[in-house]
Amino acid sequence: ESISNGRPVPVASSKLASLNGSAKSQTIEEMAGNWDDFSFAHIRESQVSRAMTRRYFADLDKYAESDIVIVGAGSCGLSAAYCLAKARPDLKIAIIEAGVAPGGGAWLGGQLFSAMIMRKPADAFLNELGIPYEDEGPTSNFVVVKHAALFTSTVLSKVLQFPNVKLFNATAVEDLITRKNASTGALHIAGVVTNWTLVSMHHDDQSCMDPNTINAPVIISTTGHDGPFGAFSVKRLVSMNVIPSLGGMRGLDMNTAEDAIVKGTREIAPGLIVGGMELSEVDGANRMGPTFGAMALSGVKAAEEALRIFDQ
Numbered sequence: 001e002s003i004s005n006g007r008p009v010p011v012a013s014s015k016l017a018s019l020n021g022s023a024k025s026q027t028i029e030e031m032a033g034n035w036d037d038f039s040f041a042h043i044r045e046s047q048v049s050r051a052m053t054r055r056y057f058a059d060l061d062k063y064a065e066s067d068i069v070i071v072g073a074g075s076c077g078l079s080a081a082y083c084l085a086k087a088r089p090d091l092k093i094a095i096i097e098a099g100v101a102p103g104g105g106a107w108l109g110g111q112l113f114s115a116m117i118m119r120k121p122a123d124a125f126l127n128e129l130g131i132p133y134e135d136e137g138p139t140s141n142f143v144v145v146k147h148a149a150l151f152t153s154t155v156l157s158k159v160l161q162f163p164n165v166k167l168f169n170a171t172a173v174e175d176l177i178t179r180k181n182a183s184t185g186a187l188h189i190a191g192v193v194t195n196w197t198l199v200s201m202h203h204d205d206q207s208c209m210d211p212n213t214i215n216a217p218v219i220i221s222t223t224g225h226d227g228p229f230g231a232f233s234v235k236r237l238v239s240m241n242v243i244p245s246l247g248g249m250r251g252l253d254m255n256t257a258e259d260a261i262v263k264g265t266r267e268i269a270p271g272l273i274v275g276g277m278e279l280s281e282v283d284g285a286n287r288m289g290p291t292f293g294a295m296a297l298s299g300v301k302a303a304e305e306a307l308r309i310f311d312q
């Protein structure tokens with residue numbers, strides 16, 4: 001950038017290229033002890049803007065028609081995404097997560113404690129991902145990952161490396177796209193309505209902030225139990241009269257809850273599979289509290305259900 005009459009004048013792109021020519025790859029070891037001569041490769045701010053926005057808008061374009069949309073990137077949604085992306089590299093999988101930080105409640109094991117408990121046989125999912133854990137021996141019924149963040153960061157890093165997955169975080173699902181079956185009159189879910197989460201949170205005090213959409217034949221909703229964001233899709237199914245009412249999550253019973261969530265993971269309405277703790281709100285299932293095996297295996301089952309519908 002040069003200065004003329006006190007104003008910056010844009011550098012021609014050919015000149016930018018020559019400035020960038022000074023960039024050369026180095027190892028960390030080569031940098032060591034050479035900090036006096038250190039300098040980053042030159043950059044113009046617009047290059048950063050374009051590098052980000054070009055990719056984001058290409059992804060919006062590509063995933064506007066997705067094969068599968070996963071709503072919520074908690075432990076269940078991420079487990080489902082991993083299984084689907086691994087099994088079917090040919091499918092476009094969009095993950096919509098309302099939070100800036102994906103992972104839902106799975107950054108801690110319970111309360112503010114670090115360790116994550118997985119009841120057997122969910123250790124199979126840890127083995128699949130190569131996540132180390134402590135096993136207190138053949139008679140113990142559970143394994144312990146030393147930090148929940150190790151589980152979540154590992155699943156997340158694997159999911160994000162699949163070329164057929166796009167995570168749109170800081171993006172909320174605000175509604176469901178529906179279609180009416182001409183002969184039966186039944187609704188089926190045909191996609192999701194999205195908005196920036198900060199926009200969704202300001203519909204009461206700002207106007208004209210219409211949403212965006214993603215079409216997909218299969219949606220997996222794993223938005224967690226009721227809360228500020230949770231149980232989103234199933235609450236919407238009730239207000240659309242697709243299901244009559246919610247059972248409401250019941251009190252804590254680890255043994256009952258985990259089996260019920262895994263076994264109950266299914267297509268609740270045509271085109272919409274529900275897994276993880278969102279399901280407890282539909283079925284009136286118990287909560288399990290701080291044990292995550294059912295979240296991982298509900299994700300495994302949700303992926304299986306999705307492929308069954310997709311391949312019909």
Ligand code: AHZ
Nearest residue numbers: 072074075076098104105172173223224229276277287289
């Ligand atoms: O931000 C939410 C979280 O990351 C996201 N989410 C919710 N509503 C959304 C919306 N659009 C986009 N409308 C949305 N994203 O969904 C994620 C849900 O993650 P979670 O960890 O809350 O749910 P989970 O079912 O994957 O795991 C539940 C873990 C629990 S809760 C529990 C208990 O209360 O007893 N026990 C366990 C193991």
